[in-house]
Amino acid sequence: MSHPLAALPRHRTARDIPVDPTRRALLGATLAGAASLALAPAALADDAAHCHAAGTAAVPPVPGPARKLTIAWNQNSTCTAAIPVAKEKGFFARYDLDVDYVNFAGATDQLLEALATGKADGAPGMALRWLKPLQQGFDVKLVAGLHAGCMHLLAPRGGPTTLDALHGKTIGVTDIGGPDKNFFSIRLKEAGIDPESDMQWRQYPADLLPLALQRGEVQAISGSDPVSYLHKRQFDLVEIDSNMNGSWAQTACCVIGLRGSLIRNEPAVAAAVTRAILDAGAWVACNPDEAGRIFKPFAARASAEDIAAMLRLQGHHHQVLGPPLHDEVVRYADALKQIGVFRPSLDPARYADKVTQDLFAT
Incomplete structure (x- = not known):
């Protein structure tokens, strides 16, 4: 639909002790098995952590009839895979949300205006595309970092x-x-x-x-x-x-923005839609093959296998809320000052205070 709108230390080996091939094979198998047993709990715990959305606050379903919302998104970008996944896999429904999509391919300031004026309730977008136009004072808040990479x-x-x-x-x-x-x-x-x-x-x-x-x-x-x-x-x-190299691999490139009036007037709805998208993003990180199949109708030139490969290369296990999101926006703002996108006098911390919102603060 169109609209104008993610090493073990090395150990010395007894290389001078002769070991016959059979003993060597048995020893290798035994050590490999022992190492697997030792590492399995940590590896499993790490994988489990990647499969859960950021944040620990309990978010209940929205009370009453299903709350209708509109999400604006760029359906051609694999960065936004969590959006169709959230609908297809029931993450929106889990929070009693009835979400429609608006495919938006216009200028970023037009998208932010659409959010600010209620033509859409939320949108995923790239931080480095949004941060400069957000200086214009749009009534839009960044509420989460969705993933790294891409x-x-x-x-x-x-x-x-x-x-x-x-x-x-x-x-x-x-x-x-x-x-x-x-x-x-x-x-x-x-x-x-x-x-x-x-x-x-x-x-x-x-x-x-x-x-x-x-x-x-x-x-x-x-x-x-x-x-x-x-x-x-x-x-x-x-x-x-x-942007999956170095410390930038732990910095969200794609963010979730919501209209300010939704946050002020219906904070439970704002928290629910944010958590639903983050739940979907965490599911993408651990289920790239199925996510690729779900996203395929929106990517005419890429196969489901291509999309799955892209999702594996991206950092869908990296999500941030609250203070960590604020800190990442500070980092971006400071970096943008260094290349002349933001004026030298801009205070990155004050700017991040202005454009981010912690929906789950206790």
Whole structure:
């Protein structure tokens, strides 16, 4: 429907003691079995933690008749896989919510205006796409970080393989103000390269980015899934960087925003829809194959297996609420100051206070 709107320490081995092959095999099997038994509880506990949504506060179903809500989303982005999963697997119904979707492909400020004015009640979106326009004062609050990962910086084989190698080069993007351009500007700045004066950016339609690489007009391209995943495979590209590298792998790239009036007037509904989406996101982290099948109708160019592979590469086990969400917004705001997106005088902590809301504070 259209609308204008995720090592054990090394041990020394008795390499000088002769062990016959049979004893070696038996010993290896015994040690491997013992190690498995020792590690299994921790591994199982870790997996179980990834399968549960962030937060410990109990969220009851909304009382009375099912509460109708509208969620605006970009149905072409695998970042939003939790949205159809929440409906298909009954996470919205668990909280007595009747949710309709609005496919939104317009400008971010138009989306935020739609939320602020009640044309939609909530939306998932990329933090680095939302943070700048939120300065305009829209009555919208960020209430959760949904997952990490999904942006990629790619180059042809034989091309640059490190951020340092991009000094003096040109990167192709689909949007000069897009989240991937901002993120990799941050990463280049961290590598000591000025993303404005030490290199260039050039904008192309997504389908023309690989052609620009082949023609030598750009030396690298950036984007997000599913387009980046498909470009990498089809054109045999290599990954220079992504937001699943380093500490950014523990920073949410996709957030959940709700209209401020819903939070103020119906806090139980706001908490319920947020928890339902987070429950769905945690389920995606542990069930990527089925999630891929559920999302397939919205991704015409990708197979269910492709989508499952993308979801495995993304950090759907990473979710944040409350103070951790606030801290991640502070980090983003400070990084955006460093690359000139936010003015130097902006106070990242005060900004995060303004645009985030802890729905589950006790």
